[in-house]
Amino acid sequence: MFDALSKQESSPLFRLATERPKLVAEVSRRAFNDVVRASRGASGAGLEYVLNDAAYQEIARLQKERGVEEEVRSSGWWRHMSRKLATMPEPKKREILWSLVESYADDVAGRFNPWVYKVATGALPIGLSFLFKAQDLPRVAAMPTRLGELSEALSHVRDLTQRVVLQGDLATLRVLAKKGTLVFVPTHSSNMDSILVGWALYEAGLPPVTYGAGKNLFTNPLMSFFMQNLGAYKVDRRLQHRLYKDVLKTYSQVLIERGYHSLFFPGGTRSRSNAVEQHLKLGLLGTALSGYIHNLMRDPQARPVYIVPLTINYNLVLEADSLIQDHFRREGKGRYLLENDEFNQLSAITRFVMNTMKMDSTTILRFGQPLDPFGNQVRVDGESYDSRGRRVERIDYVRSARSGEVIEDLARDRQYTRFAGERIAQAFLEHTVLMPTQVVSWVLFDLLQRRFPSWDVYRLVRFGAEEILPWEEVHQAVEDALARLKLLERAGRVQLSPFLHEAAPDRVVYEGLEYLRMYHVPEVVKSWADGVMLQKLEVIYFYGNRVRPFEEAMRALP
Numbered sequence: 001m002f003d004a005l006s007k008q009e010s011s012p013l014f015r016l017a018t019e020r021p022k023l024v025a026e027v028s029r030r031a032f033n034d035v036v037r038a039s040r041g042a043s044g045a046g047l048e049y050v051l052n053d054a055a056y057q058e059i060a061r062l063q064k065e066r067g068v069e070e071e072v073r074s075s076g077w078w079r080h081m082s083r084k085l086a087t088m089p090e091p092k093k094r095e096i097l098w099s100l101v102e103s104y105a106d107d108v109a110g111r112f113n114p115w116v117y118k119v120a121t122g123a124l125p126i127g128l129s130f131l132f133k134a135q136d137l138p139r140v141a142a143m144p145t146r147l148g149e150l151s152e153a154l155s156h157v158r159d160l161t162q163r164v165v166l167q168g169d170l171a172t173l174r175v176l177a178k179k180g181t182l183v184f185v186p187t188h189s190s191n192m193d194s195i196l197v198g199w200a201l202y203e204a205g206l207p208p209v210t211y212g213a214g215k216n217l218f219t220n221p222l223m224s225f226f227m228q229n230l231g232a233y234k235v236d237r238r239l240q241h242r243l244y245k246d247v248l249k250t251y252s253q254v255l256i257e258r259g260y261h262s263l264f265f266p267g268g269t270r271s272r273s274n275a276v277e278q279h280l281k282l283g284l285l286g287t288a289l290s291g292y293i294h295n296l297m298r299d300p301q302a303r304p305v306y307i308v309p310l311t312i313n314y315n316l317v318l319e320a321d322s323l324i325q326d327h328f329r330r331e332g333k334g335r336y337l338l339e340n341d342e343f344n345q346l347s348a349i350t351r352f353v354m355n356t357m358k359m360d361s362t363t364i365l366r367f368g369q370p371l372d373p374f375g376n377q378v379r380v381d382g383e384s385y386d387s388r389g390r391r392v393e394r395i396d397y398v399r400s401a402r403s404g405e406v407i408e409d410l411a412r413d414r415q416y417t418r419f420a421g422e423r424i425a426q427a428f429l430e431h432t433v434l435m436p437t438q439v440v441s442w443v444l445f446d447l448l449q450r451r452f453p454s455w456d457v458y459r460l461v462r463f464g465a466e467e468i469l470p471w472e473e474v475h476q477a478v479e480d481a482l483a484r485l486k487l488l489e490r491a492g493r494v495q496l497s498p499f500l501h502e503a504a505p506d507r508v509v510y511e512g513l514e515y516l517r518m519y520h521v522p523e524v525v526k527s528w529a530d531g532v533m534l535q536k537l538e539v540i541y542f543y544g545n546r547v548r549p550f551e552e553a554m555r556a557l558p
Helices: 010-039 047-064 073-086 090-108 114-132 134-141 148-159 170-179 195-202 213-217 221-229 242-257 282-297 319-330 346-356 394-398 412-432 436-451 459-461 472-491 500-503 505-519 537-544 548-556
Strands: 164-167 181-186 212-215 230-237 306-312 363-367 468-470 525-529 531-534
Touching: 010 090, 010 242, 010 500, 047 090, 047 242, 073 221, 090 230, 090 242, 164 195, 164 472, 170 181, 181 195, 195 213, 195 306, 195 363, 212 213, 213 230, 213 525, 221 525, 242 282, 282 306, 306 346, 306 412, 306 436, 319 472, 319 537, 394 412, 394 531, 412 537, 436 468, 436 505, 436 531, 436 537, 436 548, 459 537, 468 472, 472 500, 472 505, 472 531, 472 548, 500 505, 505 525, 505 537
Parallel strands: 164 363, 181 306, 212 230
Antiparallel strands: 306 363, 468 531, 525 531
């Protein structure tokens, strides 16, 4: 129907519109049967315990929260149901369980509209170009009258390669997309991440993916329209009871079993501190393995599943102020749910757009080497290889030692997923691309810590503002940091942006400070004749956190 999409229409995501009812039914059936089966062997009250646990947690949550997200069940419904549980017959409990599971599955399940995809993929490069390429604005503002001039202007707007850079072995990923099912696992810094990844996959000639997105993002009418029709499924992070999590995991597993290329953020949510995620949530990651095993049990030649680490590297983060404040609240043992951050504030987005357009290069997306669900490296031939470079048979990992048949083993599979998670965390570090703002921020905060060695981070943030660091000290420290980071890069332990390679240290200092002043209000730093005045220390700490995983190795170098 759409000639422009002919190369991607073979992607499984184009089947989602017709398969959605079957997906919801399959997820509901499986989740229901799993809960019933588990409750039979429970020492407690079986289904009564499952329903009561969900009711208890939902009633407590709804007493504290009054968000704009739609609720699957009201607080009154949960109270009424919980009061009846003790005397409720077993068939009625099953009826309620089925109703809940089906409602959750329908609430979670995504949608895909090829027409919306065509519009989005056509408009997204233009929108992102406005975001990342300031010099094209005059071309569009001039409103060319002739068709040729308009086409030329838009062609310049569409060119994002100078502002959003894709790195990694994309040719291998294109080959693997035909051989198996890709599961992308990116770092997560901003609500802009899924938008950028969507463009990156399209630009790289990779298939569109289905992905989980926070349910709060669906409250924005415009965002909701596109996300609802581009394969995104809802993840309600407010719901913590096991029944909901089981439905969510089952949905992810069924998608992978049916060959849907997928994406999820293994950090679980945006990195509040901006540190590279190392403590990953393994629940959804485990569905890549369980989905693969289920397919192997039906067909020993089942399509493989490939996990692709991906780092998203910004100079500036739209929600930096709110994220670091939330991090400090959490570290202080206080509970804070971020409901209205910069991503929901038009003025902040406008300020971010107008300032990021001035940068030379704002974002780098770097794809790492693909892995199998057991943590082995995968090459372009689609086969798996261990740490010594020896080819391994994936199916042997899940055979029974007694019968030789493919079986599920929860303890064994958890261990495999744990190892795969460790490999992803390692890949996150190795493929982190450091940017000028991050290196300069790390240097500034490190110099401040040396000035007050007995103060912890919280005391520094509270009382260290308006300290002035001499220019000579800052320039020397940046030069030394860059020299050490380049040695680490040669060892394959981190990546540096092209700017950090090409620019002299003095230029890096200038650019890093300029970027820090561009967007945040009030200014993060101020330039004085005798040095740099530090102002918003929490933001400086936020950006510097991207370098902190490497500081021990940096200081160990001669």
